[in-house]
Amino acid sequence: MKERNEIDRLLKDKLGEKAIAFNERHWVEMEKLLNRRKRRGVFFIFTIALLMTGIAGFALLKNADKIHISANRMQEHRVKVETREVLSILTNDFVSNEQSDETFFSEAKQQNQGANESTVSSTSALATNKRQDATGNLKKGGSSGQPENGLSSTKNTEFEQSKQTETFGSDEVFSGGSTHRQLNDQQVEDLDGLVNLSPILLQSDRFESGLAATTDSLLPPPKPFRFELIGFGAFGQQQISQAQTTENALELANYEKGRSTNYGAMFQARYKGWLAASGVEMLRIEEKVDYGSFRKEEEVVVVTTYLDSLFIGQEFTVDSIFDEQNQDWFVDTTYFDVYQYFEQTINDTTVVSAFERRKEEQPFSQVVSRVEIPILFGKAFNFGKFELNVLGGPAIAISTKVEGYVIEGSKLLERRTLSKDIALNLHLRAGLSYALNDRWALQVHTSYRRSAAAFLKYRGLEQRYAGLGIGGGVVYRFGGS
Amino acid sequence: MGITDSLLQSAAKQKRKSEYLLYKECYAPLMSVAYRYFNNEDDRMVALNESFYKVLKGLKAYLEHNPSSQFIFWAKRITTNTCIDLIRKQKRSLEIPSEEMPAEAHVADLNATDADVEELEKLLGRLPEVQQLVMNMHAIDGYSHKEISAQLGITEENSRYHLSAARRSLTNWLNAAKENLKSFVL
Structure with a gap:
């Protein structure tokens, strides 16, 4: 045991503590470690501050x-x-x-x-x-x-x-x-x-x-019957379908997209969550397309005429042959197939379809301005200060102006103007509103509109549109009981 | 300058200059601990800096309950533990099967007290890593077999085996070196 302790003591004495020169590089690494610690500290303080602010805000809201x-x-x-x-x-x-x-x-x-x-x-x-x-x-x-x-x-x-x-x-x-x-x-x-x-x-x-x-409801209970005036604005994208029939059998049918903006005012009456609304909405659609970019699928009937043939009948040959042994005549009959050809005309019809680009392709711009009068009905669902409402119904749409331009470079080749076409539309609208107080509320909504009939008819060209929009508005509540 | 009360207090308040001065003061004693556990310079630096980081982190609490005169022993203890932790992270298992264990090693006559530091370091470095670790912990840092077994996750029996094997190897090598020296002189 003494010898064992001897080697332990030797190691402890000799290796216990060495005189090692200070290395500045090691401190540089240490500083990096300490700086990371400080950054963590700042982050920690920031997190705590954020948490405390949240708790304080929550407590304030609750009280x-x-x-x-x-x-x-x-x-x-x-x-x-x-x-x-x-x-x-x-x-x-x-x-x-x-x-x-x-x-x-x-x-x-x-x-x-x-x-x-x-x-x-x-x-x-x-x-x-x-x-x-x-x-x-x-x-x-x-x-x-x-x-x-x-x-x-x-x-x-x-x-x-x-x-x-x-x-x-x-x-x-x-x-x-x-x-x-x-x-x-x-x-x-x-x-x-x-x-x-x-x-x-x-x-x-x-x-x-x-x-x-605060989001706490500090408002008096809502009245069951009320009137509302809604002012709103929205933007969206409309898909315009076009179809055109011309004398030379070339037909145009395509879909183009146009940007839409609309604004308006609605008068809305509500009774226990049921809604009826009507008003005036101004709609403007701007589209820019390559005019006549594709021809409609063309059907060509090809008639082919050729002859067909058929076989009818049989032929036979009768020969009289003398038999020398018996010294007598006998009859020998030989049969042949007979082919007769009757010519017959057969017509075959083939349909050939093809897409072709029009040679006179030109850029075209169109601006559609319309006034729409929707008549909507729906239901509102209340969640405290928030309210979800869904409305739908027809709308009478009057085109106040439809202007089309065919442009080549900066040169205006053709301009056409139409106005006062009346068509029927379908409207669907879903909105979320937040009541600021008893009278005022903010609203965001998304809407879908679709032409029930062509809104533009011009030299065989018919146009319809359908599209989605998103917007917001202000609601003012008044009257009621 | 030395490690003074005010230096420790100031370092506990995360004053960068004080931290630097304390690092400089602790460098030699803590690095010598790391020196015994790692052969690689980078490993030593990592062990030293991680240990010092832990020291700074716990310094305020340490000073509240302990005298500052004991600081360096506390810091060395932290360094030793950090070194062991780092080695444990590198090595999955330090245990050897018990059937492979030899009987208690006989230690030959030892007259090697005059061996110099470099020679001892080289000999210690020639030991298998686990034996080197157990030798360091037991002989120099004063850990018991129970503590070693807890720290390294091996049995006490295993710890004793490693220590015995290390002692036997070191004694043999030292004696052999001494014999070589005698024949060279004669």
Whole structure:
């Protein structure tokens, strides 16, 4: 065992601690590690701050109705100005309690006077608050300022003045406010119990502010029967189908896409969630196509005539042959197949189809302006301040202007203008609205429209359109019972 | 300068200059620990920096409950544990089957106390890695077989075997080196 310990001791002595020269490169790597730690720290603080903000916001939202509901505009409803002064005195054996109280109270009064005068609504008072020192002992100011052991030679005069102003306001949706806290802390210490007074003045300002929005329903219950005026705007994409028949059997049939914008106003009546709406909607569709980009599939009938043949009948030959042995004649008959050809005409019909590009292909632009008068019916589903509504129905559509341009480069080759064609449309609309208050709401919606009949007829050309749009609007509610 | 109270307090507050000074002060003692566990320079650096990072992370809590005079021992202990952790991450198993274990090794007469540091390091480096690890932990860092078995995830019996084998190898090599030296002189 001794020998074993010997080698252990040898290793411990020789290898226990080496003199190794410092390598600066290792510190560079260490710094990278420490920097990553700091970044993690910042991220952690940011996450915590975000979390706390979320919790505070949530708490504010939950209690928003308890805070204040007064008017639609933000208003200051509470202003609190508070001034607090604390004086604590410790005296030594050389100064009697009463004397020290008077001396330091008057001294503190004088020192505070200037500060209090500048604050109109502040109150000034001297207090003998209990204060707790670092060791947990209770120190008393004023008449009970005697230290417990009676041996302390520390004379410590301290007063603290703080002023706090809070401003807070809220309406049905938003709430917010600010706090300003000003702290003046002055200490006069005589650490050695002699006359070395060391005044220390601490002053700090702190501002806090915040804003939150609430989704709590602070609205009165909705009326079952109401009227609404809706102003809206939307954009979308329309698919325009075209078909054209011309004298030379060339037909045009294709689909083109056009951008659409529309705006309008609707009057809506609702009764217990059922909706009826009508109004005026201005629609504009812009399309840009290559005019006659493809011909319609062409059918060509090919008639082929040729001859067919068939076989009918049989032929035979009768020969009389003399038999020399019997010295007599006998009859020998030979049969032949006979082919007769009857010519017959057969017609065969083949249909040949083909796509061909038109030679006179040209860029074409078209702008369609229409007025639509929808008559819609639907249902609304309420989820607190949110409401989902679905409407559908026919619409009378009047083309106020349809302008087409055939352009070659910058040259206008052809221009055609039509107006006042009336057609029938089909409308479907689904919207989501958010009630800001009893009267106003915001709405987003998606809509689908489709031509029930051709909206344009021009030299054999017929056009229809169908498409989706998305938009938003403002709802104003009024009347009702 | 040395490791002072104020330096430790300042480093605990994450003052970069203090961290640097403390790193510099701890470099030699902590690196010498890493030196014994790793042959590769990069591995040593990683072990040292990870250990120092742990030291800085736990420094504030350490200073609240422990005297600063014991700091370097605490830091060395952290470094040793970090080295072992890193080795454990590299090696899946350090256990050897018990039937392969030889009887307790006989240690030959040892008069090698005058062996120099470099020679000892070379000999230690010639040991199988597990034996080197157990030897380091037991002989130099003062771990018991129970602690070694817990740290390395091997049995106490296995730990004793590795230690015994390491001692036997080192003794043989040292004696052989001494014999060589004698014949060379004669």
